[in-house]
Amino acid sequence: MSDLRFALRQLAKAPGFTAIAVLSLALGIGATTTVFCWIQGILLNPLPGVHRQEEIVVLTTSHADQMWDTCSLPDIKDYREQRDVFAGIIASQVTPACLTIGEQSTWLYGQIATANFFDLLGVQPLLGRLFLPDEDQKPGGNPVLVLGERFWRRQFNGDPSVIGKAVQLNRHAFTVIGVAPASFRGTMSGLICDFWAPLSMHHAVANMGSLEQRDDHWLHTQARLQPGVSREQAQAVVDAVAARLEKSYPNTNQQIRLHVLDFLHAPYGVQPIMGPVLAILLAVSLGVVLIVAANLASLLLARAAGRQKEIAIRLAVGASRVRLVRQLLTESLLLAGLGGGLGIVIAFWAVDLLKRWQPPTPLPIGIGTEINTTTLAFTVCGSIVTGVLFGLIPALRASRPDLNSTLKDGGRTSSSGSSHQRLRSLLVLGEVALSLVLLVGAGLCIKSAQRAYHAELGFKPDRVLLAGLRIGMNGYNEATGKVFYARLQERLARLPGVESVALSSWFPLGFEGGPQHGVTVQGHEQKPGEDSSLPYSIVSPGYFATLGIPLVDGRDFTDHDDDSALKVAIINETMAKRYWPGQNAIGHKFKAAWRELTVVGVAKDGKYRSLNEPPRGFFYTPFRQGVWDLNLGLCLRTRGDPSLFGATLQRELRQLDPNVAVWATITMDDYIKAAFMAPVLASRLLTWLGIVALVLAAMGVYGVVAYVVSQRTQEFGVRMALGASTGDVLRLVIGQGMRVAVLGIGVGLLGAFAVTRLLAGFLYGVSPFDALTFGAVTLGLALVSLLACWLPARRATKVDPVDALRAE
Template sequence: MPELGRYARELRARLWKPSVTEEVGDELAHHLEMLERDLVARGFTPDAARRAARAQFGDVHRIEATCVDEAEHRDRDRRLTRWLDELRHDLRTAVRQLRLHPRFALVAVATLAIGLGAATVIFGIADAVLLRPPPYPAPDRLVIGWETTPAGQPFSLSEPNYLDLAARARRFSGLAAFAQRAPSLRTSDGPEQLSSTAATHALFRVLGVAPALGRTFTAEEDATGGDTRVVVISDSLWTRHFARDPDVLSRTLDLDGVTYRVIGVMPKGFDFPGGVELWTPLAPNATAPRGDRRIDAVVGRLAPGATAEQAAADLRRAATTLGTEYPATNTGWGADARPFMELYVGPRLRTRVLTLLVAVGLLLLMACVNVASLLLARAGARQQALAVQAALGAGRSRIVRQLLTESVVLAIIGGAAGVALAAAAMPLVRSTGAAAVTRLADLRVDWRLVGFALAACMTTGVVFGLAPALRLARAAAPRGGAGGLHGVLRSGRRIADTSRVRSALIVASVALATIMLVGAGLVGGSFVRLLRVDLGFRAERVLTGSIALPAGRYDAERTVAFDAALVERLRAIPGVTSAGTTNIAPLAAGNTAMPWAPAERKPATVDQYRIASWRSVSTGYFATLGVPLLRGRLFGGGDVRSAPWVAVINQRMASLGWPNEDPVGHEVVLGSGRTMRIIGVVGDARLLNVDSLPAPTMYYSAQQIGFPSMWLTVRTTGEPAAAAAAVKRAVASLDPDLPVAQLQPLTQLVADATAQPRLTMLVFAIFATAALALAAIGLYGLISFMVVQRTREIGVRLALGAVPRRIVRDVLGHGLRLAGIGVALGVAVAYAGTGLLRTILFEVTPTDPLTFGGVTVLLLTVAALASTVPARRASRLDPGLTLRAE
């Protein structure tokens, strides 16, 4: 009851304490009253005394306001001084506690460093890929658009269609088109292929970026028949080619043999749509063929009040109208638009990153659980000291604040170590992921990551410290009876039994580790199968490189002639066994597609056609890549432009179009209306993605359908890189102004194609390692502190004749029981939840029994190892020393 009265007085003092304004008002009223009494005593009437007192006292309201301000300022200073003094004391206490218990500090800091380090790395990836907006004003008002095939797939646009869509779409304040190019820059060191974009003049206005020097295109320079020989260059090209010459606006560039005037330099970092070094006018022609779709995409800025959904619907309506007006080329074709970020982050990449963010939360939770279990494990050793502190007048809130300060200090030290680990891991992540996600090239520890790490430190410090702090403060509270302050002081022993709570936390930690290890195992197994997948071609000892023939110097006839001559010269290089060309190399991050149907079953409308990829290939291409001929024949010397046009198809297309018959000799009708005779069937090859089934594919003869942008494929007897110089000489012998770009082994393209899965596997491996380490540290810490707390019990058992082997078995069994319960719970949750990984797995089921079994064995083995050391230490205790110490 005395305690209840004390609490009631404290509550009343807090709830009914008068405010500063009330106190000042009462004090001034008292002084005025005393002055009035003095004046009445001197002979004034009460009214005269009141007036004289106020006149003599001065402006009461001003004096009251001044006094209130001074009083509040004094109270604030007093509270701040007291708070700073307590904080300094708490910080000194926290550092002293860590120095007095170095083993505990080391285990806790290592746990936090692993958890926060891994979380910082993954947040950096998510920040670079998803959270950091593109460097344009109001990027959420930008959309990316394109035409869609009759089958609904995104496709490029024709110039007349773009002009009509731009004129009819009303939900945009601006709509710009762009198409990537690869011009040859003539330099004193020889030709150099550049990454370029031909864009309409509205592009820079739509993106909201002004040049750092000069200007961008005008409408007149972007019109058919205008002076289109102007160029805007990037900051990197200005630096590399012009040494940042301030008079660059008076300089010129020789691109594909044409002189261009430099009119502007864009700011550093601007490279839309990615890796671009210069921009030229697109100058769309309204009289160009509508079926010749060569514009990559459009980018638009939404009009005020318009939404992305409304803009997409606007484009679709305009495309439907064009289909009615131009049925020969536009029937069934549509248009669509998506948020601008999809230019950088596709749906699959977004799914991967969001999955990683979920794993970040699990990892931080696991770190919190482990450190909380460590704090609870040593809670008993602190209770007597805290009880004494409470007896000397420290309230519960004061004790909680002190313990939370210790937790936050521990978290900050662990966070600093975690940031150091993250900084060490980022070069590996950067080198692995930049090929898949160009935005990861700038991944590094910056203020955003440091801010995240600091926020995570503070949050985790409070989360893992709050429960132990409240428990200790409650146990040390002066509440009488056998427990609390009086119980501690009377017994001199530790009284709080936290073993159940600690055990529950370790079970939760192991369960979380199981979930994360199962996810990592599934992703790792998926990646291993991805590396072993049959690509349908042999990439070993094949050299690839790209060439872009300038349209001004190479018409269709010259393109075909150059292709044939180049293949002959490549075959003549010593060490080359075969050579060929194609418009797009396998897995080169590009595609060309065409609607098709069997000619004998031609649908009534083009929107009922299927879609197939197509490639223009030379003779020798299939032999170079090792793509097998299954039926019919391959292209020969007679398949030239003057002969009937023929095609070779892959097995997938044959099974779709002619499922129960041999397609050789049949004809296929294309979306353009052209009919081609099938002369052969080859094996399926994964030309677009490694982790998807081979697409239906048609191959055209390069001697019939030449393509100005071509890839070389050269098979060598030795290392492909050794033939690079000879390949360049062969190209230069035909055209000295043609550079060969991206000269690399085909295996490098295969590696780049698996970059996203490799990045996912690497990050999950980081998670798995961190989770395994946290589980091992947590179990080791728990068993170690359990042994310390049970020292007297174990000493008594040894003194009574217990054999050390029995002690080892008991301690080891306790750790394995906790681990077994955690593994069982983790397996159950993982079995129910790993279906979320289905979209990023390859040829692995989310419930793969081998993965679940392997994780179970691994975690139980780690639990046994983590429990063995403290178990052996317990068995070697000296009973006499132990009992005397107690």
């Protein structure tokens, strides 16, 4: 306690030093804690509420070299038999649904899942019960529903009598059997599910998928490994099963393989989007920690150099070196504690930045970014380690001064030109170099985000409104669904302010991935490892005009392209070049889903899944020639603000069929922001961390130069008394500080050239060695360093020579 009281008095005597040290620590610890919280919530703990989730793996299939997100149920049942490897396998699919209670309808997201879903995940009911083992066996025969706690409290005010209550889900009667705890959000990481229904009710809830077809890969699949079984061992077993299935079912399982992945590498959920961003942020935050460490060490060295006389007197009158080190370490730990406390306050504010910056979407996004006990423990331990590690070296150096020379010094410190100053200069040099590397990386990501916003998408998203429909739940089939969609399209096209209306099963650059089908072309020799599966979309006439997709050859679909006409398709430029290089693709044929399609048009290439994807083949089929998916979406091109047409669309739907409702409307400008999420988040967060690094570097330069100036006050007074001008003193101080900064910038440029090449795969339209970015960051850092040197140098010129000589 005596050491603590003395440390408090010492820090209070140097408020400038204390403020700079505490703020440096707070910025560094706050930034690192925030990034650690994101990594823990998104990558390390992707399934909150799941028991021993480290045993859970993701199962995905692939065809040739094309990875698919999903598996088919017959394949899943075969892999379930490997009980020596898997404790169990579950399958599920996310879907929106309309829940009706009385006269009130609410759209919500949930999952249809196998009966062992909750048991395998170790989720216990908050209320009632969960699925029974046989509640996924009889198609359409298990109309039971489990609600999420959040929805239960929001919709039913936490009323326990909801158990046994009958509700309408997609116009089908369901009975509520239980409530799952709020800690469990489902198995689609980043998405909050509000209900779960058995897989046997898939037609009533999702109106998609097959429980019998082996080639219908539509279920997201996870498994729990048996104790002691590694992922590599499981992969070896499933490889053998896949080879056996290929021989048994050559028509459906040719070149189909199963992959056992940890959740970190799952191809769906929030990990593929945020994983690369968080990897970059982790590297940057570690750089910030190093800058903080160098900053704190240089400040403590400067402070120790200024206290050489005090420490020498203490040693001369009998103080032990251990006692002095303990005292100096107490001061360091006190600084670390104050910095860590303020850093936690900063982290509590910064941790919600991901939620504030996520793009608009009808999906119930839920990214785990709460600061928990693990995060707090990390912060406390980090603060203690920082205080000990970077307070120990200055304490050890300060506790062994040359007593003879220090005590003979007539009141001036002799730190100038000493090893202390050289070490401080080296630390500041490292700070500046690291800051330049981080700022260059942030600058490249900012420029990449700007280029992404102006990327050639292959379509025009402005003035387009998208709307999702789920007419399968209203009793429509393929025949009646075609009539409904045609009548709706006609009604909307007649509305004032609407230029064109179209239908599509999938829209580009959203959160949801699109379907794919295997394609075969007569005469095309498939190369080893070449993927024959291509993404496709079912569209109506007018789709290309509505989205502004140019047709470079051939014609658009027409109302005459129905079941009685020739089966046709429109392909994109990449598909035409791949299968018919140097030829006109119009009139050529290919097979997809066991149907032969004739090419009648070629559309311009575009972006489909991501901004930085390579050119990929894509084809479109007319919805009148077989609606494989009743859940089509509407797209309207308007003359004004498209968001103003939402109410009009709802009114027209009610007049056409009062039972059909839109589950979501969104402008296409907002819809495609999902594709910009990674570069935008990276640019914003790296900008934030880059500013932190810049401030820390400036504080490091300023803190060391200012402290050295304060220790050389008498020297400057003597120089001015002997005739030195104000400019001489300014040049002396600024020159010494800028020499270190310039050297740091030089080292930083070399480091940036070595590091930024790692960003090449993440950047869009920007070279990792962009000269403008390197030049702007170098100039900016040099100006900030100059300002950090000028402020204490200006104070040095204010020294009164008379006071300096009197003190001397």
